[in-house]
Amino acid sequence: MKELLSRIIVGKDPVVESRIAHTRILLTGQVAMVGIFISLFYIIRNLILQLNVSYHYHAILLSVMILVLVLNRKGYYLAAKILFLVTANFLIFLFSSAASYYTGSFIYFIPIFLAAFVLFGYEERTKAIFFFLLTLFLFILAHLTDFHIVPQVTLSTRKMFESFIVNFFTASFLTMLLINFLIRENYYYTEELIQNEEQLLDKNTQLTKINQELDQFVYSTSHDLRSPLSTILGLLQVMELEKEKENAGYYIELIRNRVHALDHVIGEILDYAWNQKTGIQQDAINLHALLTEILTNFLQDEKTQKISIQIEVQPTLEIISDRRRLKIILLNLLSNAIRYHQYDQSNPFIRVSSTIHQNQLEICVEDNGPGIHPDHQEKIFEMFYRASDKTTGSGLGLYIVKEATEKIGGTIHLRSDYGKGSSFMIRLPMLQ
Numbered sequence: 566m567k568e569l570l571s572r573i574i575v576g577k578d579p580v581v582e583s584r585i586a587h588t589r590i591l592l593t594g595q596v597a598m599v600g601i602f603i604s605l606f607y608i609i610r611n612l613i614l615q616l617n618v619s620y621h622y623h624a625i626l627l628s629v630m631i632l633v634l635v636l637n638r639k640g641y642y643l644a645a646k647i648l649f650l651v652t653a654n655f656l657i658f659l660f661s662s663a664a665s666y667y668t669g670s671f672i673y674f675i676p677i678f679l680a681a682f683v684l685f686g687y688e689e690r691t692k693a694i695f696f697f698l699l700t701l702f703l704f705i706l707a708h709l710t711d712f713h714i715v716p717q718v719t720l721s722t723r724k725m726f727e728s729f730i731v732n733f734f735t736a737s738f739l740t741m742l743l744i745n746f747l748i749r750e751n752y753y754y755t756e757e758l759i760q761n762e763e764q765l766l767d768k769n770t771q772l773t774k775i776n777q778e779l780d781q782f783v784y785s786t787s788h789d790l791r792s793p794l795s796t797i798l799g800l801l802q803v804m805e806l807e808k809e810k811e812n813a814g815y816y817i818e819l820i821r822n823r824v825h826a827l828d829h830v831i832g833e834i835l836d837y838a839w840n841q842k843t844g845i846q847q848d849a850i851n852l853h854a855l856l857t858e859i860l861t862n863f864l865q866d867e868k869t870q871k872i873s874i875q876i877e878v879q880p881t882l883e884i885i886s887d888r889r890r891l892k893i894i895l896l897n898l899l900s901n902a903i904r905y906h907q908y909d910q911s912n913p914f915i916r917v918s919s920t921i922h923q924n925q926l927e928i929c930v931e932d933n934g935p936g937i938h939p940d941h942q943e944k945i946f947e948m949f950y951r952a953s954d955k956t957t958g959s960g961l962g963l964y965i966v967k968e969a970t971e972k973i974g975g976t977i978h979l980r981s982d983y984g985k986g987s988s989f990m991i992r993l994p995m996l997q
C-alpha cells in the first residue's frame with residue numbers, strides 16, 4: 566500500500582537529494598490527494614442532491630490538485646508546493662467567508678498553517694513564513710471583516726451539520742498527516758543521532774585502544790631494537806681490545822646471535838603490520854606439508870634435533886584457509902615450543918595434532934617443556950607480554966598468533982601445567 570502510494574506520487578526511481586526531501590515530496594502528493602478526495606466528495610454530493618452551491622469551486626480544487634500531483638511527479642517540487650498552498654489558501658478563504666461558522670470550513674486554516682512549515686521545512690523558512698502570514702491575513706479577512714468574494718450561502722441545519730462532520734474529519738486527518746510527518750522525521754533523526762553517537766563512542770574506544778597499543782608498541786619495539794644493537798656495539802669494542810685474534814670467532818658467534826634476535830623482532834613487527842592491513846585469502850592447504858615446510862628450517866638447529874617432533878596430522882588432509890596467516894600462527898607456536906623447551910630433560914617432545922570436530926578444525930601444538938605459570942596464563946596473548954625474565958623474545962609472538970587466528974575466524978586457547986608442559990589449541994572454521 567505504502568509502496569503503491571509512493572509509486573503513484575513520485576514514480577519509480579525519483580532522484581532526490583535527501584530522505585527528508587523525499588518524504589516531503591510524498592507528503593505534498595498525499596495532501597493533494599486529500600484535496601482531490603474533498604473536491605470529489607462535494608462534487609458527487611452536490612450532483613446527487615442536485616445542488617448548485619459552490620459547484621465550480623470544487624471543480625477548480627479538483628483540477629488544481631490533479632495538477633499539483635502531476636507537477637510533483639514530474640519533479641517540479643517547488644511549483645507543486647506553491648500551487649498547492651496558493652490554491653488551498655484561496656479556496657479555504659472563499660469557503661469559510663461564504664459559509665456559516667457552523668459548517669466548520671474555517672477548521673482548514675489549522676492544517677494550512679501547519680502545511681506551510683512542514684512542506685517547506687527549516688531550509689526554506691522564509692517561504693513558509695510568507696505562506697503563514699498569507700493564511701493569517703486571509704483568516705482575519707474572512708472572519709474578522711465583512712469582506713467576501715462570493716455571496717454568503719445559507720444552508721439547512723442538516724446540510725451544515727453534514728458539512729461540519731466532513732470538514733472536521735478531513736481537516737483533522739490533514740492535521741494528523743502533517744503532525745505525524747513531523748513526529749516521524751523527528752523520531753528517525755533522533756534514532757540516527759543515537760546510533761551515530763554509539764558508533765562514535767565505539768570508534769573512540771577503539772581509537773583509545775589503538776593509541777595505547779601504539780604508544781606501547783613504539784616504546785617496546787625501540788627498546789627491543791636498541792638492546793641487541795647496544796650488545797653488538799659492546800661486543801665490537803671488546804673485540805677491538807682483544808689481543809688474541811683467535812678469540813674473534815667466539816665474539817662473531819655472539820654478534821650473530823644478537824643479529825638473529827634483531828632480525829626476529831623486525832620479522833615480528835612486519836608480520837604484525839601485514840596481519841593488520843591485509844585482507845583474508847582462501848587457499849587450499851595441505852596441513853601436513855605446511856608443517857613439514859615450517860619444521861625444515863628449525864631442524865637444522867642442533868638443539869632442536871634433541872627434541873622428538875611428532876606430527877599427528879593426516880597427510881591427505883586439505884583445508885581451506887589463509888595460508889600465510891596459518892603459517893605465521895604455526896611458526897610462532899612451534900618456535901616457542903622449541904625455544905622454551907628443556908633440551909636436557911628426559912624424552913623432550915613436541916606434538917602437533919589435528920582433529921575435525923563439528924565442522925571445525927582443531928590444531929593442537931603440545932610440548933612437555935617448562936609450562937607457563939598460572940599467574941601468566943591469562944596475559945600470555947597480550948602485546949609485548951613475556952612470561953619470564955629469561956626469554957629473549959619481544960613478547961609479540963603470541964599476540965600476533967591471536968590476532969591472526971581471530972582474523973581468519975578462529976579461536977586460540979592455552980592449557981598449561983606449570984613444570985609439565987603447554988598445549989595451544991586452535992579452532993578454525995572449515996571453509997568449503
Ligand code: ADP
Binds near residue numbers: 934964
Ligand atoms: P616471545 O617473543 O617472548 O617468545 P611470545 O608472545 O611468543 O613472546 O610469548 C610470550 C611468553 O610466553 C614468552 O616470553 C614465554 O615466557 C611464554 N611462552 C610462550 N610459549 C611457551 C611455551 N611453549 N612454553 C613455555 N613458555 C612459553
